[in-house]
Structures are given as C-alpha cells and as structure tokens.
Amino acid sequence: MPVSGPSIRLKNISRHYGNVCAVDGVSLDIAAGSMVALVGLSGSGKSTLLKMMNRLVEPDGGEIIIGADPVDSVDPHILRRRIGYVFQNIGLFPHMTIARNIAIGLELAGETEGRRERIAELLELVELPQEMASRMPDQLSGGQQQRVGVARALATRPGLMLMDEPFGALDPVTRDSLTDQYKALHQRLGLTTIIVTHDMAEALYLADRILVMEAGRIRADATPAELVSGNVGEEAEALVAIPRAQAAHLIALGNKS
Numbered sequence: 001m002p003v004s005g006p007s008i009r010l011k012n013i014s015r016h017y018g019n020v021c022a023v024d025g026v027s028l029d030i031a032a033g034s035m036v037a038l039v040g041l042s043g044s045g046k047s048t049l050l051k052m053m054n055r056l057v058e059p060d061g062g063e064i065i066i067g068a069d070p071v072d073s074v075d076p077h078i079l080r081r082r083i084g085y086v087f088q089n090i091g092l093f094p095h096m097t098i099a100r101n102i103a104i105g106l107e108l109a110g111e112t113e114g115r116r117e118r119i120a121e122l123l124e125l126v127e128l129p130q131e132m133a134s135r136m137p138d139q140l141s142g143g144q145q146q147r148v149g150v151a152r153a154l155a156t157r158p159g160l161m162l163m164d165e166p167f168g169a170l171d172p173v174t175r176d177s178l179t180d181q182y183k184a185l186h187q188r189l190g191l192t193t194i195i196v197t198h199d200m201a202e203a204l205y206l207a208d209r210i211l212v213m214e215a216g217r218i219r220a221d222a223t224p225a226e227l228v229s230g231n232v233g234e235e236a237e238a239l240v241a242i243p244r245a246q247a248a249h250l251i252a253l254g255n256k257s
Contacts (some may be wrong), residue, residue: 005159005192006067007032008053013062014216015048022048024216025062030209035186035193037203040213046196049213050162053194054083066160081109084153088165090145092137098148099133105155122151127181143174150182154189161186163195167202179206204228 008030015023023045030036038046051057053064055076064071071079092101099119106115123130126147137145146166153161166182167175183206186193197203203210204224212220212227220227 004190005033005161008160008192008194009063009065010049011063011065013049013052013059013064015045015052015057015059021216023052023059026216026218027062028211028218028221030192030194032192033190034209035183035195035207037207037210038194038196038213039198039200039203039210042198044213045216046213047164050164050194050196053160053162054080054085056085077108081105081156082158082160084150084156084158084161086146086149086153086161086163086166088168090142090149092145092148092152094137096137097133098135098137098140101137101148102133102152102155105152109156111156118155122155125154125185126151141174142170143178146170146178147181150185159190159192161191161193163193165196165198168198175202182206 008028010026010028013023013026014021026045026049038049040046048057052059053066053071055071066079066083092098093104096104099116102119102122103115106112106118119133120130123133128144128147128151132140132144132148137148140148149166163182167178170178179202182193185191195203195206197206204227207224210220210222210224210227211218
C-alpha cells in the first residue's frame, strides 16, 4: 500500500522540568512510512520527546515539523486529529460503550456522516467482533481494550501514530499477538509510527530503526541488525545484552532437555 504517513523533522529540540533537562538538543529526521522505536531507561526522555510531537508537552526550544507543517503553526486540537496516540493505560472512558469510545475523535471533529460504518470498519481492522460495539470497557479483556485503543487512535485516519508503552501492561501471549497485529496494520495502512518501549526485544522485532536515549540525548541510531551486531555504543549494548542473554538462557535450557 502507498505510504500515507508523514515525515518528521526535529531541529535542536529541548525540554526542561525545572533544573532537569529531559530532552537535550535532539535533532532527527524520520522518513515517511517508517516504524521507529525510542528505547532507554526510565527518565531518559523518551516519553517527553514523543509528547512534544503532538504538543501534549511544549518544547523550550527548537522546531518540530510534521510533513510540511511546523507543529506550532497548527492549532493543537487540529494537530491531534491528524495524529493517533496510544498509551499503556489505554484510557477508555468507563461510562461509554466501545462504539462511543472509538467514535469520540469523530465526535470532537464534528464528523457525523457514516459514523456507524466507520466504527464497524475499525472493529474489523483490529480484529474485534462487531457485537463488542455495544459493550462497556469493563466487559473486555486487557488485550481487547488495547485493540479498542488502537481503533480509537485510527478513527480520524491519521498518518502518524505515537505509541507510548502500548503493550507494556499486557501478558506475554497477548502482547506478542498485538505486536504482530500492529506491525501488519502499520504496513497495511502505510503509517509512520513512533513507539516508546522499555523492551528492547519488542523494539528489535517491531521497528526498522531504533533510537537509544540516555539523559535526554540520542546515544545510538541504528537498524535492529546493526544493534545486534554491536559497535553502537555502551548504552545500546547494555540494552541489547538483555534479550541476547534471555535467548542464550532459553537455548541452554533446551539443550538440557
């Protein structure tokens, strides 16, 4: 499918919280249609960098350009309709049906025509049965709720998806299933996706480019193959060592059986 997602350019972006520098002069170009993972330890600046892209957090300095538009030239509410946002705690409205949760972005945008058809299309897209439209969030499993979160983020047909630890609260089996599903969805829709994760194995599997952050700066910028092969810096090597050691342990257990 043709790429529908935008390119992203960050020019010397910084953000401070009091005396703490969360993001320190980051400059970056992200190609349209790519899947980029931001990884690093807690407090490295990943989520702050992500949130500056849709103006949930405003930078202290620098410029962010999505497609052809500097984000500070676009009204934040309009900007966020062009960007899907998925996060770990899902954030479904507990008093609304699944259909209403999915359609909330359409309601805010004043889109009334074809809303029922769009909800049905989105449920099919995230592989949920149509009868779930009338259920409440507490009637769904965690994995089903996260699928609803993805459907809601896609409702206004954004080209850019920002995902902040979207699968972190799920059990391993559900998490693997959803990462597979989202990777296929990203390719099918031609999206640009930026995903924040603590899980290097998840980043290596999902992304075609991985950015390792530490103390507000990008310390490594590489493909999964380059990271696994080494020679990309101490911070990146420390993160890659974890899934590498896990894999070696599993192999050793298999050899004992």
